Amino acid sequence: MADHRATADDDGGILVNGDKPPRPKRGGLSERALGRLFVAPSILLMAAVALFPVIYAFVLSLYDYTRRQREGFGGLQNYADAFADDRFWGALWFTLLFTVASVAAEFLIGLGFALIMNQAFRGRGLTRAAILIPWVIPTVIAAQMWFFMFNVTPGFINTVFGLGNFNWLGQEGWATFAVIFADVWKTSPFVALLLLAGLQTIPGDMYESGVVDGAGPFQRLWYITLPLLRPAILVALLFRTVEALRVYDLPQVMTGGAFDTESLSILVQQYVVRTPDPGYGAALSTISFVVILGIGMIFVSLLGRELVLERTTER
């Protein structure tokens, strides 16, 4: 107890220099105890509903099941099965392709939107309001909407582009394109919002001096805007990549995972609900967890870690 009091005072010394106000003792908890008490519920809940299931999934994945009936200990057999399963590799490939393609397209379109909105003084409020609409629309609704627009009946997109009865959702390749397109529609505005916030922190005199030095619009974009926008770009890319790797709603609703559009999330969900095999499903979910969290962590440690942590601790 005495030790704690001493360290608490040391920490307090950094925050309040010199004459510090008398630390109130009556009734209230000390700051350190209060801190622990405040953080505890969040940590406990996240541990119980996020961390524990992951460990439990690993335990499940070591058992052999027939339907929901446990048959015995199977060791790593479920993992061996998964790595020998073409369906798993197909889902992994689609998930990665979807992530790379959609994040790249969303970044380019989002950057374009943000630059347009940043240029305009009139109409920026209106556009910024409009840009929230795709964000607020549930992904399932966006998926249904684009399903009908791409579908052969009523065939809206086919009519607009004069494509006759082109079956977007019924063939490999184009089905992937349609799913990616729907995602790009829904989340490009969100990326634009994040980038616009970054753009607005760039002081105007940077461009003024750029103009004085004879830089053209593209040079200003390349040498002034993009370097200064780097933090915002990194955060947007991190958020989007992690989200895109989890993709479930769009392919589930638009194609049901057919025509090479089965994502890892759809695959795992299949083995839990439709063709139940808890052991194999858990093995697949553990692999997905490692892949997705692994990519996220690499991303964070390479690019975003300092950004996010600095911001929240230093201020």
Next chain:
Amino acid sequence: MSAEQNSPEQRRRKHPGSLAWLRSEQGAVRTRSVGRTVVKVVGLAAVLFWCLFPFFWLIMTSLKQGDRALNSPDIFQGPFGLGNYENVFDQNFHLNLRNSLAIAGMTTIICIIIGSLAGYALARLPLKRKILLLSGVLAVSLFPPVALVPPLYEVWRTVGLLNTWEGLYLPYTAFTLPLTIFILTTFYASIPKDLEDAARVDGATPFQAFYKVVFPLAAPGVFAAAIIIFVTAWNEFLLANTFAPRNPEVAQTVPVAIAAFTGQVEFQRPIGTITAACVVVVIPMIIVALVFQRRIVAGLTSGGLKG
């Protein structure tokens, strides 16, 4: 509210410098300024079209009546009417709305209560291993929900939480907590520390300093976080579709219902009913998004961006 409404005026007054710079630059290159204005207008129109047109299509389609109109690609092909909306509510959609409201509401309340405590502790109070804690929170925010699907399904099945509200809002809370904590930590950190110190000098305990001084000041941030949490929970589909796939009477949420609407003919999705249900769900959300636009944008961008 009124401050938000006349804010364009205020902004113009607040940044006279930047406007003056724009004018002088436009004056210098007057020949190109007309072309630039055209480019700007076209650009803005493109952004608006991108965001609004599909939604317009959705509304027009939901108002069409009868098979012929619904299967026609022409968005102005009538007859129009509200029949699809009647069908939506014949399918117990109001129960889905109730479930979604309850689940997203509970998620928001729990998340705000325990998230604002944690955010305050991380922003202000002396804690050991703060970096480690923040890294842990960050790791959970990278967490793929699909990792929970098999283990939680087994646990929920044993404990009897499948097809219940609790079975959904507990995991939702765990998943939205990291974002809540990041947003709120930033907001708390931006409140001047002097206010708290003053409260302490006046004899407030640390807890009193938190809930009497800091918490009310952080209200705009808390509100922004609440909207974002609510929208996230309202839109969730993977866990909802796994843990409560059927039965609007019990816990089936709106997205699951929208994905599951079936028509008379098999393999033919009832386009009118689905689009009408989509509009019913989307209109209130759009109104909320427009009314609280500024706060949402501030919350979304402060989550990771603003320093």
